Amino acid sequence: MRPVIVGIVTALVLCAAIFLGSRGLHNFDSALAPYAIASVFLAFGIAYRYMVWISSPGARRLFRKGWGAALSWQNLRRTPTALPRMIATYLGFQKFLGARSRSRWAAHQLIFWGCLLAAAITFPLTWGWFTFTANTGAGPQYTMNIWGFGVVKFDALSVLGWLLFHGLDLAAVLVIAGATYFLIRRMRDREASTGQRFGYDLVPLLALIIISVTGLLLTFSSVFLHGGGYEFLAVLHMAAVVLTLLYLPFGKFFHIAQRPAAVGMQLFKYTGHGEIRQCRNCGEPIDTTAYVDNLRATMRDLKLDFDSLAEVCPRCKRLRRGQAYRTTVKPGF
Amino acid sequence: MMGRTIVIDPGRCIGCQACVSACRECDSHRGKSMIHLDYLDQGGSVASSPTVCMHCEDPVAPCAQVCPAEAILVTPDGVVHDADKSRCIGCGNCVNACPMGVPKIDLEAKLQFKCNLCYDRTSYGLAPMCATVCPTGSIFYGTLEELRAERPGVEVASTFDFDGSIISTGVAMVVPKGRPDQPLPGGAGEHARVTGSPQPAGHLEPSADNVLGEPL
Numbered sequence A: 001m002r003p004v005i006v007g008i009v010t011a012l013v014l015c016a017a018i019f020l021g022s023r024g025l026h027n028f029d030s031a032l033a034p035y036a037i038a039s040v041f042l043a044f045g046i047a048y049r050y051m052v053w054i055s056s057p058g059a060r061r062l063f064r065k066g067w068g069a070a071l072s073w074q075n076l077r078r079t080p081t082a083l084p085r086m087i088a089t090y091l092g093f094q095k096f097l098g099a100r101s102r103s104r105w106a107a108h109q110l111i112f113w114g115c116l117l118a119a120a121i122t123f124p125l126t127w128g129w130f131t132f133t134a135n136t137g138a139g140p141q142y143t144m145n146i147w148g149f150g151v152v153k154f155d156a157l158s159v160l161g162w163l164l165f166h167g168l169d170l171a172a173v174l175v176i177a178g179a180t181y182f183l184i185r186r187m188r189d190r191e192a193s194t195g196q197r198f199g200y201d202l203v204p205l206l207a208l209i210i211i212s213v214t215g216l217l218l219t220f221s222s223v224f225l226h227g228g229g230y231e232f233l234a235v236l237h238m239a240a241v242v243l244t245l246l247y248l249p250f251g252k253f254f255h256i257a258q259r260p261a262a263v264g265m266q267l268f269k270y271t272g273h274g275e276i277r278q279c280r281n282c283g284e285p286i287d288t289t290a291y292v293d294n295l296r297a298t299m300r301d302l303k304l305d306f307d308s309l310a311e312v313c314p315r316c317k318r319l320r321r322g323q324a325y326r327t328t329v330k331p332g333f
Numbered sequence B: 001m002m003g004r005t006i007v008i009d010p011g012r013c014i015g016c017q018a019c020v021s022a023c024r025e026c027d028s029h030r031g032k033s034m035i036h037l038d039y040l041d042q043g044g045s046v047a048s049s050p051t052v053c054m055h056c057e058d059p060v061a062p063c064a065q066v067c068p069a070e071a072i073l074v075t076p077d078g079v080v081h082d083a084d085k086s087r088c089i090g091c092g093n094c095v096n097a098c099p100m101g102v103p104k105i106d107l108e109a110k111l112q113f114k115c116n117l118c119y120d121r122t123s124y125g126l127a128p129m130c131a132t133v134c135p136t137g138s139i140f141y142g143t144l145e146e147l148r149a150e151r152p153g154v155e156v157a158s159t160f161d162f163d164g165s166i167i168s169t170g171v172a173m174v175v176p177k178g179r180p181d182q183p184l185p186g187g188a189g190e191h192a193r194v195t196g197s198p199q200p201a202g203h204l205e206p207s208a209d210n211v212l213g214e215p216l
Ligand code: HEM
Pocket: A090, A091, A092, A094, A097, A100, A104, A108, A111, A112, A115, A116, A182, A183, A186, A192, A201, A204, A205, A252, A255, A256, A259, B085, B086, B087
């Protein structure tokens, strides 16, 4: 029940923000209404799915510890740069992906920045938050307004003007490059294709490619075909985007909402006062003391009552089990 | 235990490392071995024992239960998969909750890796790499009937006792004939015998740098 309530509240907050930001729907573009409605469902879906996710013991405990570490005054005073730095390296530049492979890092960066750019342009447009007004009859001087306030004046023929009007084309090119790389990898590389599922692994890549290609074709149609096929393409593009937004909270794309947990987790370990739990058997470091205690509590929540074993390192667990087999099952093999 | 599965007989293991090499060669995780081979009593005897993921059935996959990122999938065939690469945050919960000492973690890549019963092979009816190369049959892959056709009358067990907590697993172990039908000792509590074997890669200092990956 709680996930549903939180989902509805989130969706209502977004509705209110759309209403206010578009000056009481004055700036709302009704041609873009399906996108805006889909984004409201998206807000519901993400909040709902997030609440379901953090209701499992492991995620709930980490959620509390992670936010506790992120919002603690003490941590902020001691290491003021830790949080912003981790947000940049983990979430923005995904440095850790480079340790998996450089090309996977590069392809993911293309998808990430492409989608971020596209979202930064399209969401405010569909919500009626951004509008453009011509300063002189038919241009080329325009003013860009945010929430109805004039923010930048620009010339449509300048570099800034080109970027503002073609940002989505640029985003599409980035996303197509990254998603195509991942798609080829999924067909050729056993590391990616082992156990892959169509709905979970391939649909997200196909969705990104379909959205980007139909988006580019819209530009192609208006620039080279005098709008030939525009209406059909616009419907196709809209259908692809709406379906993807609705699917987003329930498939692989949900990692966008989940990944920040990595920052919370690392911050929680990092701020553990340097106290390390060592293996009871051999003294090898296992993890930070606070982290092992948190894991043991998670295990007890789940009725996994062998939680004291979490204080024995993996190798000693294997050695002790092997020794027990050797002494009591098949003596002295 | 599962229908077709791995059956381990530590008594046959000669510690040759063939399984480790074969696992490392696999296309789906090039250069990394998911199987562990431990010398149980270094300096005392030549006893060695391979460890694959036991694919815990009840309680089902403790590793997956404690995962805060819903990264470990258990398919209906009972296989407990390695972490989903877009979800795993490299927290180490699975590593330390697993009672068998199976998952490992790459702190730099923020990624867990573990034995997935060679899903790329077994889902097409092939035996896992380790079972294919093991020269002594210490790692067998097949059904119980197939095992008994090769080794008449052999008995197996697939439950473990961790100081009172019973875990039944998808992977089985050979037990001596006539052994009463009881769980295998998990090596916790009273059966635990402290072993003094040195860590093969040398002792790590208990400093934060050694458990956090990068010092930030
Ligand atoms: C706009 C936002 C994002 C989009 C559209 C996106 C999209 C994707 C897609 C489609 C994949 C699948 C690649 C494949 O087929 O293997 C993927 C993988 C992945 N993503 Fe994202 N992602 C986004 C943001 C993030 C962020 C913020 C992070 C984390 C810091 C992240 C971490 C990952 C990781 C770790 C993988 C697995 C890559 C691998 O190991 O090959 N993503 N992402």
